[in-house]
Amino acid sequence: MRSRTTHSIGFVAGDISNPLLAEILMGAETTLHDAGYATLLTNSEGNPGRDIENIQIFEQRRVDGLLLSVASEGHRGTIASLRRTQVPIVSIDRNLPASLGASFVLSDHRTGMRAAVEHLLDLGHRRVGLILGTPVRPSIERQRGMEEAYAHRDLSPLYEVRLGTFSAEHGEAATAELLDGKDPPTAIVAGGNQILYGALKAIANRGLELGADLSLISCDAVSLTELYRPPIALIKRRPMAMGQEAARLLLRRLGAGGPETVVLPTEFVARPSCGPPPLHAPLTN
Amino acid sequence: MRSRTTHSIGFVAGDISNPLLAEILMGAETTLHDAGYATLLTNSEGNPGRDIENIQIFEQRRVDGLLLSVASEGHRGTIASLRRTQVPIVSIDRNLPASLGASFVLSDHRTGMRAAVEHLLDLGHRRVGLILGTPVRPSIERQRGMEEAYAHRDLSPLYEVRLGTFSAEHGEAATAELLDGKDPPTAIVAGGNQILYGALKAIANRGLELGADLSLISCDAVSLTELYRPPIALIKRRPMAMGQEAARLLLRRLGAGGPETVVLPTEFVARPSCGPPPLHAPLTN
């Protein structure tokens, strides 16, 4: 008498301790719960191998669908696991081969980043440091937004990009390198909230005043950005809406709809952490 | 040939968007994953009705055990649902009737709070405001720690306690009331990280300088406490260890062990957000 469906959904999360992902998860969980589905959660901690394991675990448990934010987009094993999986897939802010037939919920990081960098260029900055996490879609789109801003103003690409991990450690190390290097940037964009924490630590250690000695922009709104003094400019999005949208896309797939892609906007919010570059900084180009 | 167990665990969380709970969850999930268990997560959003729903969902899915942090400890319906449940239960930082035969992982909030308040009393404070969330174990234990500190010094209980919810809104409103009232406190203790955000907002709105005009102590270490200027004193614990311990207790129950209780320590960390009370404050008692 029972249907073949388990009325459960698997969520493969990269790092649950990230408050952003927690919000996405909450949005998805709430929507799925209202539709009568339980959410199973697993944690990969940024490890592609555990992504594969987790996908297999969900396969064994016969979940009706998968929500996932994979650790590595191009990873051969991950793609192979997903190809074997029969259930609908919704990818959250990650690019996957179209042949998988997945749905996508993506943030338009590029537009927000472009607006942020144009704001810095308007203020007179020319050397900007961009600190990114692993080379997954959000990082790549953010870099493109940076490139577009410079290209649109016909300026030489004097920005410096530091790829790494979405960790406070990388944020701190990259900020230190940028600030201690030759021709240090007059503005820094932190591409993730853990990266922001690390960057702030390095900045505070050097006694630099935000908005005067150095400008700073954060990706994603953490409470810290509005409570910090001065308040920190940010590229905003709505993570809970992202989770809800992911859940809705999955529910449509379960109702026999085809794969869809939804792109959600990001918005730049100027705040006093951005000011004109210090006068002694070399204004090239 | 398959065992009757589903090798899955249900985690009933109050509010996943709380970074503290996210860390507890991650600790539990990692340990359970290593033991071959998948973690199912549901979210109650502080609503006892949804606690009951979620417990029933897990019952239907035949999970092997439950980890939970209930919204309301005394709630009749919640207790009744738990009584019906056949699987082992581990309660995280919540009191439940002993007749349920649950295991417990608890934080020793009282000791940390007592040390924190004694620090304030040593600095000369007599009027302290304590902002708490809902009346569950952490709040109750924190209040007791406050009481003990005053009693141990033979001081009149000039502290003021504000129970409410674990939200930034309550933190801001309660801080505003305390500061705008007659005989305002010279120090405030924020009993939860969302409460801290609200309190800081109210304090910043009034242009008060921490450590000089007002002293502030936070419960639980959010990155904000070390990045804020001045850094904010806190009562520290290890949420990830709490999740791991909860998972271990549950695994022991699954291996036919009896119910156990583990109490994990909290530690007060003094920081510059605490200073002597301003001279113009009335020093009573």
Added chain:
DNA sequence: TTGTATGCGTTATCAA
């Protein structure tokens, strides 16, 4: 044609 995307082959790295 140019940019983009995908799949395969190769190398590098780490752990046993």
Added chain:
DNA sequence: TTGATAACGCATACAA
């Protein structure tokens, strides 16, 4: 040293 696994890069194919 060997095995496995992850990162890199090229060639191809498709689309704008």
